[in-house]
Amino acid sequence: MAPIDDAVEDLKSRDSGEHFTLAEVAKKYQVNRSTLGRRWRGVTASREDGYLNQEALNQQQELELIQYIMRLTERGLSRTREIIRDFSSKIAHRQLSDRWVSRFITRHQIHLISQWTTAMDHTRHLADSESKYRLYFELLHRKITEYHLEARDIYNMDEKGFLIGLIGRSKRIFSRRQWEKKEVRASLQDGSREFLTVLACCCADGSSLPPALIYAAKKGAIRSS
Template structure:
């Protein structure tokens, strides 16, 4: 315990009405006698008690909020700071500030991490499987070898869709464990957007084709 806590414990062991001097007790336990007197009379809370009163949620409630965030992360739906603030306010039955969210994330730094991320379509998330990738490339290499396909006849096409004037990045709070294991590093979105699509094509021999842009067609057009 801290010296001031030892001094208070010694005072409380005295018989009722037994005389003592705060200054003498403070000198004996090497603490400030004014603070000792205030603390013993209940005029001043300990630092730990003050911090606890500012936390809004008790340790059990904070643990449940951490578990809720972990569950959301597992579903590829890591919450924003605003979402955490709303959840905490609901649990505490009173509004919590954005500063409270900052302190909460600091206290739970071993369990939660805040990272910038962009959206991922739900169908893409379901298809994002290492085992499926391996099966695909094993089959691809087998066919290349079987038919003796030359590098100059092999092309890879990549596409990137984007919306003009819309920023996709946002800062989210993830489960540390799932982020470090790279199980969840993006946020789901519904994917129902009209995007401009950029096409980039490169040949296995290192040559490339000109970039292409695909725009949304008018209704009924090809």
């Protein structure tokens, strides 16, 4: 690290209430006081930052990258920042940083947005549509009316699978238009993983049954919790 960078890091490490002068720090690292002052105020940048700020992708390449991200979003395959960084690095023929990804998203914030999301199984994604939800609740309402059902007669059971050792949330880059229209809120994951499953059963009157756990087990083996 160059002496001027050491001096800037020294200034950053000091407490806000600590008394010091730029002249003292400049003398300590044997750098020009005016140069240090400009760097500290952000007027000039280090050589590393200057290199990173150079155009990594041209305008056409960035436009194609945006379209690529938007196509993936439509398919429920939004990519992480790391994947976008590595993909862009291959196009640029040099390693780009996480800061480059942040600047790329900022430059194109009218099209892109970076958000935390949870994973969704592929089969659940296929069933996730407004028309199917509407048909389901219309059928449910007809059956409640037909059989004169009361709240105490209606139960809903659902299962929740926990992928052991797998992080469920990640930050991904989406098409801003689709995110803000709530057309997409999750990214797909492989549905073939083994789950520890919890079964929950709730009644429409507000009561519930004790949950049940289903563990992974070998064929013929029964495991109690």
